[in-house]
Amino acid sequence: MTGKTFVIGVGTTPFAKPETRAWQYWDMAEEAGQAALSDAGIGYDLVEQAAVGYCYQPSTAAQRAVYELGLTGIPVYNVNNNCATGSTALMMARQFVAGGLSDCVLALGFEKMRKGALGAGADGGDFSASPVARHYGVMAARHGFAATPPTAQIFGNAAREHMERHGTTRAQLAAVAEKNHRHSVGNPHAQFRDLYELEEILGSRVVHDPLTKLQCSPTSDGAAAALVASERFVGERGLERRAVEIAGQAMATDTEETFASGSCIDVVGRPVSRAAAERAYAESGLGVEDVDVIELHDCFSVNELLTYEALGMCAEGASGDLVASGATTYGGRWVVNPSGGLISKGHPLGATGIAQCAELVRQLRGAAGARQVEGARVGLAHNIGLGGAAVVTVLRR
Template identity: 50%
Template sequence: MGRRVLVAGVGMVPFAKPSAAKTYDDMGAGAVKAALDDAALPYAGIQQVYAGYVYGDSTCGQRVVYRFGQTRVPVLNVNNNCASGSSALWLARQAVESGAVECALAVGFEQMPPGALGAKWADRPTPLTDFAAALHDIYAVDPDLPMTPQYFAAAGVEYMEKYGMAPETFAKVSVKARTHAANNPYAVFRDPITLDDVLGSPRVAGPLTRLQCCPPTCGAAAAIVCSEEFARAHGLNPKVAIAAQTLQSDAEGLFDRRSAMSLVGSDVTRAAATEVYEKAGVDPRDIKVVELHDCFTVNEVLTYEGLGLCEEGGAEKFILDGDHTYGGRVVTNPSGGLLSKGHPLGATGLAQTAEITWQLRGEAGARQVENVTLGLQHNLGLGTAGVVTLFEKVS
């Protein structure tokens, strides 16, 4: 890492079901305004903009920020699947860290259609063509079911066969997610659910039931990052900094490993987390709060181990001992995560950033984790883009 990069402000709008949501430009502008207000900074102070989204035409980012004026600043539109928001933050952080600019805005938004994700272009190969071929080679893919949950169902089956975990342990993750979301006014699903509710919901694929899959969601979130010099010059007082961050794709041999866990990004998660810990000189046992990519309960379980929150094969004990929630070793997804807060693809990584920032500033209200000095964010897009960011409290 070069220059220290501070989080000057964060903001988001409440997430919503597609049937109840505003348009992407309204949501995106709401998140940007919240971040500007949080930083006590006018839009004229922003020197670059990175806008993350998946479902939208080109230059949607300009549509959002032109609400605040046309200032000639560069606006880059970023599509990196479900990691688009974190990829936008990665670019903004790089720009400030390198000295290219002193202050940059990352905004993520999504106006999602209802229903399962699917390819939008039928006249060309999909980006996941090789992934799908590899999955067909190791898993009985059902052509009548959506593909995305089948990747994670296959990963769940592989994990259970490898480590002997009971399928109902996955379901406990959904119960925990709803318990946390009850204290988050930005979350879509805040009503508590029981283990029987989760297991009794319609089967989607493999061990996954409907309540173990994140819902289509609309929403927006934003973060402003700046240098220490910029903060001093503008009278800002940021309380959070980015200690380390990495964005990675897959390593050679992915499609030869015959592993669904690898196809959904478990190797990328592990490599990215290792790099971040080494850069920051931090042991994962020092981290008390994590926002991780729980698009499906299976992925939360895989990510516990990928981030080093528990030993390999130890996720079931980690869950049964309550080490993933308040009173345990680390609180995972105090926001309710993607499963309960919702997953507007382009906004997710920046919503995670907002939650970790609030936690480090002691502003998370009823979901506040005690004595937090470090917070970890993990965002994953199939195809593959994996972002891990370590935030630290600034004294």
């Protein structure tokens, strides 16, 4: 990685409950892609490659999607990395540019999902043929396997362990959801824009104890796009005022540390998130103390707390106190998930990581409207997928 890389254009569709909007995945992809091109002020003819992420559409869906933008014959890569798919596509686009292979690359992510909780391809807890067999095996050995949605189980059990180990309270878990639902009110593209009191969140239907419905991200339809360009491309076209630098970026996958402890806290990704963050900080020359605004993977409220610790925002076990203190909302040390996060903005798997990037680009440009973080200069995105991969991106204006 030798060349500087910049995001010059971003676009997102509204995130919506599945089956509530009459569109196909290629329609949403075109909408997001065209928005990114318009934001950058360039034509699709200048895009040299495309990395396109999704989880639930068939093979070569990437081509079907980008063909709506133009039939230019460029290389198109189909990307699938579970919930980290979008950020993986973004990282691929950046590598093409940083390595000098291309000057302008499109990163695009989309998902058209079905109603209901995500399954994990297992019947009665038999995950032997699943890509996440090791992960759910750790959970089953310690907690058994219940009749609740598998992803809610594994994160719910991580929450139980955190409560037992560190004294984290149900109210602290719910405080994450209260904050993110409150933030989403200012996001016109969020799937949910309702305010909830802490008591309402605690009193909503239990999905897997201690997690209630309002602490869980929904299934969603939607798309997001980002254009990544070289320093030369930016300079030649006078795009400096639009450009936001990708100062550091790293992906980490599981090591023995994930599984050795027998803990769901490790299995759901705290070690890989920590490793990715350390590498991204090292590349950027920045630390969490330099960051102003963060978009992180709050698929369940507990994962936001675990990610605080992985990113170095607080000591291990202190994340419950951190959110309760107000340090991660407006007026605090950082603003975390000003978009509403996955819990309230929505979680179309292939789009999520790129939508995080889009939110941060808008924040660093000072163009986030009602949810603007005052004086934001450095942003951090964290996107994780079980199975597993974590991508951390540091953006700088």
